[in-house]
Amino acid sequence: MNVLFIMTDEHRKDAMGCANHSIVKTPNLDKLAENGVRFTNAYCNSPLCVPSRASFATGRYVHEIKCWDNAKPYSGNPESWGHFLSENGVSVTTVGKLHFLDGGGDGFYDQRFPEHLKLPGDIEGLYRDPIRKRKDGRNRIIEACEGDFWVDRTEQETEEAIRFLKFEAAKKDKPWVLWVSYLPPHFPLIVPEKYYKMYPEQKVDLPFDNPSLDNHPILDELRLHFDGQNIDEATLRKTRSAYYGLCSFIDDHVGRVLQVLKDSGLEEDTLVIYTSDHGESLGDHDLWWKCSMYEESVGIPLIISGPGIPKGSTISSPVSLIDITSTIAESVGIQPHPEWKGKSLLQLLNGNAIESQNEIVFSEYHAHGTSHGIFMIRKGKYKYIYFPHNRSQLFDLESDPKEMVNLAENPAFEEIKAQLYYELRKIVDPERIDAQALADQKQRLKEYQQHQELHQ
Template sequence: MNVLLIMSDEHRRDAMGCSGHPVVQTPYLDNLGRKGTRFTNAYCNSPLCIPSRASFATGRHVHEIEYWDNDKPYSGTPNSWGSYLDERGVKVVTIGKLHFDPSKTNGFMDQRYPRQTGNDPAGLYREPVQKREQARSRFEEAGSGDSWVQSTELETQAAIDFIASEAGQQESPWVLWLNYLPPHFPLIAPPSFYDLYPEDRVDLPYDYPSKEYHPAMEELRNHFDGRNLDESILRRTRAAYYGLVTYIDNQIGRVVQALEQSGLAENTLIVYTSDHGELLGDHELWWKSAMYEQSVGIPLIMAGPTIARNAVRSDPISLIDLAPTIAEAVGVAPDPVWQGRSFLSVAQGQEYRPVSESILSQYHAHGVSHGIFMIRKGRFKYIYYPSFPAQLFDLDADPLEMHDLSTVSDYASIIAELHAELIRRVDPDAVDQRALANQRERRRAYKASIGSH
């Protein structure tokens, strides 16, 4: 079986029609969900581009591979699943943004329009946290325009061309990893898609301004400078974000239609997901970098000839589970170093993952003075901060995460259980210090390089 993996950037899980969003229009993703299985508890392993994509590429957690922030792009070490599959006779092609080190092949030998983005040294300046330069202008510039169209259309056409080239002459399975940069900032949506969302009809962020104080979230709010925005700007950011989501949905529809017309759909697994979400002003926060559902939660839809149709699953899934899933689909045994587990049989309706399984995500970059660690297990989400109070949310009773239960005595045993689960998987305090030490070292080198010019 082949795999068509489509990954966008910064698409929050709830921003789809099939997720029940009252405003966002995603007819092609909705149709993909009807043809396949949608996962409602899918997460990234770090809510930031480079750490998330490096973790996904290697099938390993961030603290194992030490790609902490957006200043250190993945360089191909440790080995990627692209290299692993290529060595076993599977053709792997990438199209669009990777956010890897552009001077390396990263194990993905055939990269088309890779659109690598530059290093971001902001993640090296965490002691103390600094306000991000020109952060506020990113909200103020939101609106209508053609910024994304040319590059995105090139990527879509490249995917269609690849599918056409494979039709009728396939000798071995292939994996096409198609990456779209929208709906990532800047929030500039093509006019015809922006106009689908009149500003007076889009929803406003909730918990804005936030009713709950937490020191780590205050650091992020100050860093991204997104407080006290006019209602007109808040509505414009939402209209533009939703327009970008619908625009990418349209591109996905074109690629899936080409796959179906080629005759390859009957032997191809389709996966749609994103590298992380987007807070979009909820909780008075923007971009990603936090462990709220809008940031760490991701959409994940799978469709194909063996996948259960029109199914919705709550099984706990994260991006590191994708590498072994892709490998199983193309008939290759997983690499023993991968820390995830294939969920192909779950999508086929043959298996359930018990709610007792936990998901780990972590963050070590700009906007916070110390790391953030999340354990999602069953109905509860536990968030640990090495230097700040922990948080606990009951996502069944409180899906908007408005009521922190960490100081409620009735939940002390649950906190103890989830903290023990975190410690079982990672030493958060030691990892936090390791990340900070690495960033201090790179900051010194960065300052020295600036001073030498």
């Protein structure tokens, strides 16, 4: 079986019609969900572009590969699933953003219109002691408007994906993987007029918990860093109109690619996966961008459709991006690498495994806007968020989907908190890894500053 893997950037999991959003229109993703399975509890393994993509590429957790922040992109070690599939005779073609180290030997050998990072990258992640306000943070919020910023690039990527499906895919005598990677609905929130007008400002919803009631020291650091507090209502509405417009804009491009897959006759032997590298807070909990463990940031959309996949189903078992790494390998007939942390979802998708709420999902964050790391465990209906040297959070996502009631200090939930802390410690030593990340960033900041001094 072939794999068409479509990834967008910063698409929060609720911003789709099939996720029952009351405003957002995504007819093509909705149709994909009608013809397949939508995972309602999917997560990235780090809510930031570079760490999330590095984790996905390698099938390993961020603390294992040390790609902590946006100034330390994946450089080919350990080997990626691109290396692994190529070594096993499966061709992988990428179109669009990868966000690895430019020229770093990432193992994806056929790259078309890629976006990579050149060092030093985004150095904001190195300033963690103390954190500092991001210079462009507030501007990214207030600049939301109509415009064609994303049009040419996205059109180029869509046309290249279509060319591959029309003229190359059918000629291959072995299974292939096409990874189409779009940037929208990522900032800047600049969207073509047609899509902006789909969401009149006076009709869009406003962020909830804004200003926030959580008053958590680390989350307050993020609020300071992104400079997104006390935004006027008119601007908040503009950001929603533009973001929702970008979701519809990219949905149209996804629809064009899926239509060509169908018209070319490849649909019958191709697994289609749609997801994103992380979400977008969009002012909820008085936060912007990603970087937190709230659902809007760490949650991702995940839809899988293809031969043998049940139609119109949902799966609530917690899953994550590194599970997709193993799923892609197994789909093209290759046993996943034994060191990958994720589990293939194929048995679950094909109804050969019992859906389990006892599955563990793990995510971590070690980058800009926080003085210490953040660690998350999702198991069943509970989400546990551990902050080294700060108080923890515990949410019951069934009774409190907007995460407004922190149960961590409630004596009635002490046993549950202890169980989830035990699960966390089986994966990682939070204090040790937090100290390791901070020490690495401090050293890289020192080297960066020395380099700047030498070249002044």
